Amino acid sequence: MNPNPSAPVIEVKNLTCGYGETVVLQDVSFVVHPREVLLVIGGSGCGKSTLLRCLIGLLKPFQGDVAHFGRSFTAADATQRREILKTFGVLYQNNALWSSMTLAENVSLPLEEHTSLSRADREEIVTLKLNEVGLSGSEKLYPSELSGGMKKRAALARALALDPEIVFFDEPSEGLDPITSREMDRLILQVRDILGTTMVIVSHQLSSIFRLADRVIMLDPKTKGIIAEGKPKELAANSKDPRVRDFLNQDTDSAKPTSRTPEVATEVHSP
Amino acid sequence: MTAAHPSPAGNAGHNVATAQLATGSSGSDCVVKVGGDWRLSTSVPTWKELFGQHTATDVRVVSDGLGKWDSSLLLFLLHGRAWCVESKHDFVTEALPENLQNLLRKVVESGTPKPKAIPTATGLSERAQTLAMHFSNVTKENISFVGECALGFVSVLKHPRNFRWMDCLVEMQQCWVSSLPIVSLVSFLVGVILAFQAAIQLRPYGAAVFVADLVGLSVVREMGPMMAAVIMAGGIGAAFAAQLGNMKVDEEIDALETLGISTVDFLALPRLLAVTLMMPILALYANVLGILGGMFVSATMLNIPAAAYWVETQNRVGLSDVTSGLIKSVFFGLAIGLAGCLRGMKCKRSAAGVGQATNSAVVTGILLIVIADAVFALIFNVLGI
Ligand SMILES: Nc1ncnc2c1ncn2[C@@H]1O[C@H](COP(=O)(O)OP(=O)(O)O)[C@@H](O)[C@H]1O
Ligand SMILES: [Mg+2]
Numbered sequence: 304m305n306p307n308p309s310a311p312v313i314e315v316k317n318l319t320c321g322y323g324e325t326v327v328l329q330d331v332s333f334v335v336h337p338r339e340v341l342l343v344i345g346g347s348g349c350g351k352s353t354l355l356r357c358l359i360g361l362l363k364p365f366q367g368d369v370a371h372f373g374r375s376f377t378a379a380d381a382t383q384r385r386e387i388l389k390t391f392g393v394l395y396q397n398n399a400l401w402s403s404m405t406l407a408e409n410v411s412l413p414l415e416e417h418t419s420l421s422r423a424d425r426e427e428i429v430t431l432k433l434n435e436v437g438l439s440g441s442e443k444l445y446p447s448e449l450s451g452g453m454k455k456r457a458a459l460a461r462a463l464a465l466d467p468e469i470v471f472f473d474e475p476s477e478g479l480d481p482i483t484s485r486e487m488d489r490l491i492l493q494v495r496d497i498l499g500t501t502m503v504i505v506s507h508q509l510s511s512i513f514r515l516a517d518r519v520i521m522l523d524p525k526t527k528g529i530i531a532e533g534k535p536k537e538l539a540a541n542s543k544d545p546r547v548r549d550f551l552n553q554d555t556d557s558a559k560p561t562s563r564t565p566e567v568a569t570e571v572h573s574p
Numbered sequence: 575m576t577a578a579h580p581s582p583a584g585n586a587g588h589n590v591a592t593a594q595l596a597t598g599s600s601g602s603d604c605v606v607k608v609g610g611d612w613r614l615s616t617s618v619p620t621w622k623e624l625f626g627q628h629t630a631t632d633v634r635v636v637s638d639g640l641g642k643w644d645s646s647l648l649l650f651l652l653h654g655r656a657w658c659v660e661s662k663h664d665f666v667t668e669a670l671p672e673n674l675q676n677l678l679r680k681v682v683e684s685g686t687p688k689p690k691a692i693p694t695a696t697g698l699s700e701r702a703q704t705l706a707m708h709f710s711n712v713t714k715e716n717i718s719f720v721g722e723c724a725l726g727f728v729s730v731l732k733h734p735r736n737f738r739w740m741d742c743l744v745e746m747q748q749c750w751v752s753s754l755p756i757v758s759l760v761s762f763l764v765g766v767i768l769a770f771q772a773a774i775q776l777r778p779y780g781a782a783v784f785v786a787d788l789v790g791l792s793v794v795r796e797m798g799p800m801m802a803a804v805i806m807a808g809g810i811g812a813a814f815a816a817q818l819g820n821m822k823v824d825e826e827i828d829a830l831e832t833l834g835i836s837t838v839d840f841l842a843l844p845r846l847l848a849v850t851l852m853m854p855i856l857a858l859y860a861n862v863l864g865i866l867g868g869m870f871v872s873a874t875m876l877n878i879p880a881a882a883y884w885v886e887t888q889n890r891v892g893l894s895d896v897t898s899g900l901i902k903s904v905f906f907g908l909a910i911g912l913a914g915c916l917r918g919m920k921c922k923r924s925a926a927g928v929g930q931a932t933n934s935a936v937v938t939g940i941l942l943i944v945i946a947d948a949v950f951a952l953i954f955n956v957l958g959i
Contacts, residue, residue, distance in 0.1 A: 360832065385834040401821075402826065416834065
């Protein structure tokens with residue numbers, strides 16, 4: 304698929320995007336390398352999901368270009384677009400499992416659409432994929448019958464159905480308890496190690512950022528762009544930008560006892 | 575001079591919040607002693623009450639047996655501070671507990687932020703411009719959706735095997751099951767009402783038997799298809815919009831798009847086809863029930879036997895009348911399906927958005943039905959059917 308093994312998987316050039324007349328991101332450029340886990344981080348509302356929607360072609364950028372494996376996504380016609388769409392999987396913030404279908408049907412639909420496999424083969428692959436994410440035996444369940452963690456796993460199984468080169472995640476550990484969230488992170492790394500999939504993950508959970516990231520890019524709503532790029536540990540220790548240090552050092556910050564005044568006046572005992 | 579407040583009933587365990595005014599040592603300033611428990615849930619002294627008509631002076635606030643306190647005391651102090659600042663006097667709080675002072679300082683420093691005004695188009699021409707822009711955008715979207723559906727239908731005809739027949743069948747079943755009882759009831763009653771009204775008018779002239787003609791024609795040509803369509807718009811049209819809208823909110827539609835699956839082919843066409851196919855069947859059913867309603871009134875009120883009524887109906891209502899009604903109902907079905915699917919797929923990503931989409935699907939559906947009916951009345955008139 305990729306002739307040059309070290310060529311970037313995704314190349315974003317001077318991307319400007321937003322909704323209607325509001326610009327959310329301005330002039331953003333970066334690349335994603337093969338087999339890396341890249342985290343897009345930043346506070347709520349800084350445009351992480353918006354960037355992701357541009358990368359997967361759901362949002363047309365105002366300006367600039369997104370290229371997957373050297374093929375421009377923004378300039379692609381219908382057939383080229385379909386080819387590109389086949390090469391990645393997406394795990395949405397709300398899981399986006401099709402609620403009227405069973406898990407098996409959910410995982411099977413991408414195969415039905417993009418391959419000419421026989422029904423029996425498809426079923427076998429579905430079982431395999433559900434097994435990979437630890438959901439074997441849940442084929443006949445509907446999404447509404449699953450817990451939050453199971454839904455995420457099912458969504459991952461669906462994203463992996465076509466053995467994509469890239470998987471995009473929007474807040475994979477949102478709404479999960481810390482233990483389930485850690486399991487999810489482990490699963491993501493396991494998939495990367497076994498299948499060599501490139502992962503682009505949007506997250507604001509600090510624990511996940513340090514566990515997962517090979518590299519992070521940090522967005523900021525005021526700058527409307529990237530304010531830092533690098534390894535999370537190095538950025539936390541050495542970044543010159545106080546916003547970056549603050550974001551990445553939240554744990555140590557709150558651990559220190561400080562004599563802060565309450566933000567809101569609730570009942571307080573006077574000494 | 576005190577402004578102590580009586581303890582509210584049932585709150586006897588707490589000290590009453592007090593604020594007392596005293597003249598300071600220098601004579602030119604006031605000392606306000608605050609004490610007791612200050613709680614938002616009980617009544618507390620206000621600055622206005624305390625000072626009333628008092629002329630402005632420098633104010634020093636001290637604690638005098640202050641117990642628990644919350645935002646109510648903060649508010650009291652802020653009002654006091656504002657009062658002093660306005661008349662350029664000092665407001666000293668140094669004798670208060672430190673955490674209270676900190677809090678006060680923080681609030682004063684940050685100021686009271688006013689919500690930012692959202693820029694709105696104010697001028698008439700400006701407003702008209704945005705409205706026109708919005709209208710043209712929406713029209714463009716609607717037309718392109720209808721176009722996509724038409725292309726989808728063509729490709730179904732070309733490759734019928736790729737069509738999701740199973741989904742279509744499920745939707746057809748849904749149409750049938752959910753609308754049948756209400757369509758039965760409403761059509762029967764419409765027949766009854768029409769017959770009743772006609773009977774009152776025709777009986778004095780001894781023309782009671784023509785009730786059958788009148789009911790038969792109006793039900794078969796107009797009321798049957800119309801009533802069935804309106805009920806479907808309220809039931810199935812709304813259901814489509816709510817289902818698809820919810821899928822949009824949950825990103826299920828995005829998930830289809832990133833798989834390269836056409837949402838029109840996958841979601842809209844099966845529903846559209848289902849409602850278009852079911853509509854004439856339901857209309858036919860509504861016709862039968864409407865005629866039965868007329869028959870019921872004639873038999874009970876006018877003493878016309880059912881057999882005679884049926885013969886009269888058969889004589890007057892021809893195949894062309896029935897077909898004209900059914901042809902219309904096909905288009906009614908199409909209108910309901912288009913309105914439901916379009917509103918659902920263009921839904922805003924919120925719970926309120928789903929509500930709006932559902933509402934607007936029903937309104938649009940019924941509007942399109944009435945317009946289509948008027949157009950068909952014109953066409954049939956010209957063709958002489
Ligand atoms: N559909 C939309 N229409 C208009 N504005 C939007 C839409 N979605 C998000 N926004 C705005 O874009 C900005 C970035 O949102 P988002 O990308 O969802 O942030 P994040 O995922 O980082 O929390 C926010 O200010 C938000 O209000
Ligand atoms: Mg987001």
